[in-house]
Amino acid sequence: xxxxxxxxxxxxxxxxxxxxxxxxxxxxxxxxxxxxxxxxxxxxxxxxxxxxxxxxxxxxxxxxxxxxxxxxxxxxxxxxxxxxxxxxxxxxxxxxxxxxxxxxxxxxxxxxxxxxxxxxxxxxxxxxxxxxxxxxxxxxxxxxxxxxxxxxxxxxxxxxxxxxxxxxxxxxxxxxxxxxxxxxxxxxxxxxxxxxxxxxxxxxxxxxxxxxxxxxxxxxxxxxxxxxxxxxxxxxxxxxxxxxxxxxxxxxxxxxxxxxxxxxxxxxxxxxxxxxxxxxxxxxxxxxxxxxxxxxxxxxxxxxxxxxxxxxxxxxxxxxxxxxxxxxxxxxxxxxxxxxxxxxxxxxxxxxxxxxxxxxxxxxxxxxxxxxxxxxxxxxxxxxxxxxxxxxxxxxxxxxxxxxxxxxxxxx
Numbered sequence: 001x002x003x004x005x006x007x008x009x010x011x012x013x014x015x016x017x018x019x020x021x022x023x024x025x026x027x028x029x030x031x032x033x034x035x036x037x038x039x040x041x042x043x044x045x046x047x048x049x050x051x052x053x054x055x056x057x058x059x060x061x062x063x064x065x066x067x068x069x070x071x072x073x074x075x076x077x078x079x080x081x082x083x084x085x086x087x088x089x090x091x092x093x094x095x096x097x098x099x100x101x102x103x104x105x106x107x108x109x110x111x112x113x114x115x116x117x118x119x120x121x122x123x124x125x126x127x128x129x130x131x132x133x134x135x136x137x138x139x140x141x142x143x144x145x146x147x148x149x150x151x152x153x154x155x156x157x158x159x160x161x162x163x164x165x166x167x168x169x170x171x172x173x174x175x176x177x178x179x180x181x182x183x184x185x186x187x188x189x190x191x192x193x194x195x196x197x198x199x200x201x202x203x204x205x206x207x208x209x210x211x212x213x214x215x216x217x218x219x220x221x222x223x224x225x226x227x228x229x230x231x232x233x234x235x236x237x238x239x240x241x242x243x244x245x246x247x248x249x250x251x252x253x254x255x256x257x258x259x260x261x262x263x264x265x266x267x268x269x270x271x272x273x274x275x276x277x278x279x280x281x282x283x284x285x286x287x288x289x290x291x292x293x294x295x296x297x298x299x300x301x302x303x304x305x306x307x308x309x310x311x312x313x314x315x316x317x318x319x320x321x322x323x324x325x326x327x328x329x330x331x332x333x334x335x336x337x338x339x340x341x342x343x344x345x346x347x348x349x350x351x352x353x354x355x356x357x358x359x360x361x362x363x364x365x366x367x368x369x370x371x372x373x374x375x376x377x378x379x380x381x382x383x384x385x386x387x388x389x390x391x392x393x394x395x396x397x398x399x400x401x402x403x404x405x406x407x408x409x410x411x412x
Contacts, residue, residue: 004045011038029086135192136398139306140243142180142409143393145201145315145356146372147173148255149228150218153377161387162376162412166218170231172373172411176392177235179409181242183394188405191396196243197306198236201356201370202253202315204228204273209255221272229276233283240289249295249302250277253357254317262317268298303343303350309402310350312339316357316369328358328369336367352403354393361391363406368393371408 004012014024021039025032153164184193205224208214219227240246254262256273268274277296284292295302302313314335321331336353343349354368359380361371375390390412396405 004042008038008042008045011035012042015039134190136190137194138188138191138399138404139195139197139397140180140184140188140193141197141199141393141395141397141403142176143199143201143354143356143368143370144176144373145199145253145370145392146203146359146374147228148203148206148372148374150224151206151213151374151377152216152218153374157378157381158376159381159387161381162374162390164374164377166227169374172390173231173235175411176373176409177238179411180239180394183407183409185242188396193396194244196239196246197304197311197397198239198246198248199302199313199354200248200250200273200277201313201354202251202273203255203356204232204253204276205256207255207257207272209257209260213255225272225275225279229279229283232276232280233287236280236284236292237287237289240284240292244291246292247295247304248292249297249304249313250274251297251300251302251313251315253315267300268296301339303348306397307399307402309352309397310348312343312350312353314339314353314355316355319355319357328360329364332358332367332369360388361393361408363393363395368395368403368406373411375412 010028011024014027019027021032021035024035028035147169148164149169150166151164153162155161155163180196184196205221205228206213206217208217208221217224236246236248250273252268252271252273256271256276257263257267258270258272263270274296277294281294281296284294295304300314300318304311304313316332316335319328319331319335321334324330332355335355339353340350352366352368354370356370356372358369359372360369362369370393371388371391373390373392376385376387380387389410391408391410394407394409395403398404
């Protein structure tokens with residue numbers, strides 16, 4: 001009789017214990033086909049060996065003519081279980097393959113390093129930049145909006161972020177004029193600025209539309225109009241001395257309106273922003289300034305052309321929403337789409353939409369939103385908005401290229 005292998009002995013003993021082929025397969029970690037082959041081999045070698053199966057057909061064999069002898073277990077000489085042996089062999093095979101792969105990668109790395117060490121450094125010369133010259137003609141743009149003059153912001157009530165009153169507002173307005181000049185002529189020395197677009201975007205005054213503002217403003221509304229008309233006129237006259245020409249498109253905001261609810265008829269002329277613009281115009285004209293042009297709108301928007309690009313100024317309060325995951329971006333982009341289609345239907349087109357109202361500076365290319373000169377307030381703090389410093393927008397427009405630079409002017 002041929003001897004059984006150690007694995008066949010294990011299979012044989014497990015079969016005597018009453019385990020099925022599937023159970024033997026699972027416990028030994030081998031497939032059922034292997035179990036069947038082991039049982040077939042046991043039968044083939046079983047001449048004179050007492051297997052002890054009740055019926056040879058249990059093995060799946062067609063020949064069941066041999067009467068079984070009484071059962072006898074086969075002794076196993078090896079002490080290592082077949083399952084452990086199988087797992088060790090599998091792991092050993094995997095590690096050998098991994099080792100060979102690592103050897104291959106190491107050889108490739110050494111080869112690459114050898115090639116790199118043999119490469120001689122190349123002698124190169126700096127590129128010759130053609131057309132490098134100063135004096136590229138551009139137009140500057142500086143956006144003044146959401147000043148909320150004579151509003152009072154309490155430092156402790158705004159979470160310790162910001163404080164605002166008439167004195168602070170005057171300093172910030174002066175710094176705005178200063179930053180416009182320094183940025184245009186000192187920081188942008190490579191350009192020749194031939195013109196300044198100076199949009200006034202509304203919410204110039206704090207206004208009385210909210211009871212808490214009417215009760216806490218630093219001055220009554222007509223005193224605000226008189227005081228700040230002179231201050232804004234001073235800024236325009238100062239800038240007019242530095243720039244060859246200035247264009248000032250003007251739209252009103254929502255805080256300066258004289259009615260509790262927004263109006264559609266007479267919207268602009270029933271707004272204290274509009275009255276301030278008219279007074280600034282008179283102040284500038286009285287000073288004999290000839291290079292400033294005002295465009296005070298009676299509607300919500302002003303459209304103008306700078307080089308071959310169209311611009312549209314609006315306050316921004318026609319957009320609503322901004323509380324979802326999209327934040328202010330979603331309502332603003334919807335407003336841009338509606339205005340673009342509305343004006344296109346009339347044969348008017350613009351490339352850039354600029355607005356204030358949202359007190360957050362951002363530029364996404366075709367839309368530029370201004371920050372607020374007044375800065376972070378109690379309302380923004382209580383609604384858990386992200387603070388932004390007091391800032392106003394600045395940009396450069398180049399012929400044929402359009403808006404090429406934009407940045408905030410920090411006035412705090």
